Amino acid sequence: MKSLSFLWVLPLLMIGNAEAAKIAVTDLTYSERVSGYFHVVDYHNKSSARASQSDRENNYSSSSRYSESGRSQTDYTEVESSYSYIEYGELRKFVGDIKGEILKTSGFQLTQAKPYTSKGSEKIFDIIARIKKGYYSNADYVLFGTVTELEFRDELNPIIGTNTSSNTFSLMLVAEFSLINTRTFEVKAAFSATGEGEDARMASAGSRVVPSRGKVISAVSKSLGEDVARQMNEQLGNYTDSGERAERGAPAPPAGLPNEGPVTRFTP
């Protein structure tokens, strides 16, 4: 009987699951041109020398013989060239906070995305092929992100009037995201989001400061997560006019003319 009473709860759980759309967040895909230069010098030198001497002497005569031979061989090869190729892959960082913010601020359920582990090629950007291959079989939507720009900066600026300077180590990450329906391939939201973090320290003359990379990476991840969740909620219409979050499923503003309020003009 106890097990039967539990069966009552099951449909309720199923309803609860059916309401919230499931979303999978991919790792951030990147492509980067890698250029290099190589210069190889191969030098072999083999040399040998041989000398022999023989002396013979008896009561009547004496003879002496001396011979000498030498050989030297040198091989020299020099090759120089530059190469360039495009590297494709996925950054296994920065998506943790995106997932966290989506859980906190929107009504989605999260499912784990399967990472792309094949050898990197341009196919990595073919998200439709990945969806069809069943990478995100449990998800209704995939949030597909690609890295647009990743820039580290290390700046040292003197503080005027003092003998100290400010050392700022910062990282900025810009990524583009598309929220794709896994059945219809409809793009429900698309935006580019920014994550930035910095570690600023005062350095006096002669001192050496080491910036905390961990702190910077963590700040970038957090701010990227917040930006992604905010823009996704905006585009999915999860906000009301007063800026409060609306209930999921609230009617969207009528399409057509822009929803325009009265103009406020400020007097000089």
Place this chain on the structure above:
Amino acid sequence: MKTFNKALLTGMLTSACLLTACTNHAPPPQPGSINSKLEQLGEMSYLQVSDLKAVKRNHLLFVQAEITNTDDDNQQLFYRFKWVDASGFALGEEAWKPLVLYAYQKQTLSAVAPSPQATDFKLEVNSTDNTGDRP
């Protein structure tokens, strides 16, 4: 007599301080005026915000400002918008944007709030040619 002189001196100093304090603090700008939405880092010598209006479009605050250069020379302006939510909390921080205004030119700046939560704004301006005084 000595005590009297000391008291007189103290009194004069106090009144002088009060007078300076009064002159340093301009009256607060009228609500609904351009100045109430403006934050100048030093009074601009030749640039004026001649018009400012705001409207809410698609849940987002849309602001347009007109800057006038009253000088016969080019002027450099740096500006940014500060967006504030209904509770008065700032929503992030924008980067400073440079703008060159040619002699006697009027330029229009437009900005859209980054989020529907932004209900108010401040326009922060800084001209390289300023009087150095408090606006």
